[in-house]
Amino acid sequence: MTQPRTLISGGFLEDGSTPHILVDRDGRIIEVSERVGDVSSENVNHIDLDGRLIVPSLVEPHAHLDKSLTADVVPNPKGDLMGAIHGWRDAEAAGVIGHEEMVARIRRSLEMLLASGVTAVRSHINVGGPVSTRYLVAAIEAAATFRQRMDIEFVALTYMPMSGEGSDINLTALNDAIELGVEVIGGCPHLEPDSDSCVSKVFELAERHQRKVDLHVDETLDPTALTINDVVRYSRGSGILTTASHCVSLGMLPVDQVQSLAENVAAAEVSIVALPQTNLFLQGRDDPVATPRGLTAIHALLAAGVNLVAGADNAQDPFNFVGRNDPFETAALMVMAGHMLPIDAFATISSNPRKALGMPEVSIEVGQPADLLAVRAGSTRQAIAEAPADRIVMKGGQVVARTSAMSEFPPVIT
Numbered sequence: 184m185t186q187p188r189t190l191i192s193g194g195f196l197e198d199g200s201t202p203h204i205l206v207d208r209d210g211r212i213i214e215v216s217e218r219v220g221d222v223s224s225e226n227v228n229h230i231d232l233d234g235r236l237i238v239p240s241l242v243e244p245h246a247h248l249d250k251s252l253t254a255d256v257v258p259n260p261k262g263d264l265m266g267a268i269h270g271w272r273d274a275e276a277a278g279v280i281g282h283e284e285m286v287a288r289i290r291r292s293l294e295m296l297l298a299s300g301v302t303a304v305r306s307h308i309n310v311g312g313p314v315s316t317r318y319l320v321a322a323i324e325a326a327a328t329f330r331q332r333m334d335i336e337f338v339a340l341t342y343m344p345m346s347g348e349g350s351d352i353n354l355t356a357l358n359d360a361i362e363l364g365v366e367v368i369g370g371c372p373h374l375e376p377d378s379d380s381c382v383s384k385v386f387e388l389a390e391r392h393q394r395k396v397d398l399h400v401d402e403t404l405d406p407t408a409l410t411i412n413d414v415v416r417y418s419r420g421s422g423i424l425t426t427a428s429h430c431v432s433l434g435m436l437p438v439d440q441v442q443s444l445a446e447n448v449a450a451a452e453v454s455i456v457a458l459p460q461t462n463l464f465l466q467g468r469d470d471p472v473a474t475p476r477g478l479t480a481i482h483a484l485l486a487a488g489v490n491l492v493a494g495a496d497n498a499q500d501p502f503n504f505v506g507r508n509d510p511f512e513t514a515a516l517m518v519m520a521g522h523m524l525p526i527d528a529f530a531t532i533s534s535n536p537r538k539a540l541g542m543p544e545v546s547i548e549v550g551q552p553a554d555l556l557a558v559r560a561g562s563t564r565q566a567i568a569e570a571p572a573d574r575i576v577m578k579g580g581q582v583v584a585r586t587s588a589m590s591e592f593p594p595v596i597t
């Protein structure tokens with residue numbers, strides 16, 4: 184057996200077992216057993232999990248780090264999507280958003296995510312229009328110090344329009360973003376004057392530059408907005424790893440219509456990202472009673488075999504005033520607002536997003552990367568419910584974040 188670098192013990196799995204986990208110098212699990220094997224303890228780093236639950240580390244598949252933590256300086260009094268978009272653009276024009284402050288905010292958000300147990304992040308970053316690639320440059324700078332602790336990739340969220348008149352400035356910026364190494368091409372086809380041309384352009388560039396695709400798709404309650412069909416058509420058979428985020432309008436379709444559409448999404452192997460925080464916040468504000476939840480068609484997609492993923496989208500910015508940068512919050516909403524079982528909701532913040540991002544699976548088995556989270560909870564359900572602050576985060580078998588929390592109940596003086 185390869186000489187291990189790390190021995191992880193003292194924790195337990197969901198099934199109640201209490202494994203000793205040996206990790207090699209490449210960060211892969213080489214042994215999982217109920218007892219310590221015949222291993223020399225020399226030069227082996229020991230991590231004692233002290234009774235915590237061990238699960239695969241978490242993934243944030245859809246963040247907007249460039250906008251995060253701006254809720255106190257970028258107003259959105261109306262609280263809807265267009266109010267947020269206009270609020271952001273007004274703030275940009277007024278010079279509220281700057282390089283140094285953005286780098287600092289992104290670093291703070293990455294710290295929050297890492298402490299929560301996230302070892303892989305995909306963030307959309309605005310590219311084009313008046314900002315060109317400035318935000319992407321700030322994001323790359325901020326991410327540099329986290330690269331050994333987290334897998335971080337960026338999506339060029341390209342300004343409209345991406346085709347026709349006025350698109351040159353945005354496509355030039357997108358090409359510059361690709362030059363800078365952005366891994367994923369994105370945009371908002373349902374807001375474009377010509378959605379088909381937009382999606383066509385995205386896939387053309389993705390193929391030419393060997394990039395992945397992640398589009399903001401049909402982020403509206405209007406059931407006639409179905410640019411998902413364009414995404415499915417261009418993705419199918421392309422070999423391009425494709426994600427469609429939001430897909431709110433699918434949740435408003437009649438059951439028979441959504442079933443056939445979901446089957447097409449599954450056949451094209453397009454992953455769908457539900458984003459409960461922001462969609463619950465932004466959607467349905469014109470309906471003061473029987474307010475729609477604004478979530479995608481979660482159960483029809485799952486029944487059709489679609490890879491369903493859940494992300495937080497915006498955190499404390501004009502698109503969502505709250506948000507903790509903690510996927511357990513997302514999973515809790517998938518349980519409460521999306522009616523999923525806790526164990527299935529957990530898959531949407533761990534194994535499913537890994538597949539969507541093209542990452543290897545993580546399970547606590549030999550050969551898998553030791554990207555793990557140890558959390559002070561008795562079960563995955565309890566971890567989702569209580570989101571305990573007490574967590575140890577491991578990447579490749581090394582501790583990359585540790586948070587402890589202690590409550591005291593001093594005697595009351597009477």
Ligand SMILES: [Zn+2]
Pocket residue numbers: 245246247307399428496497
């Ligand atoms: Zn988004």
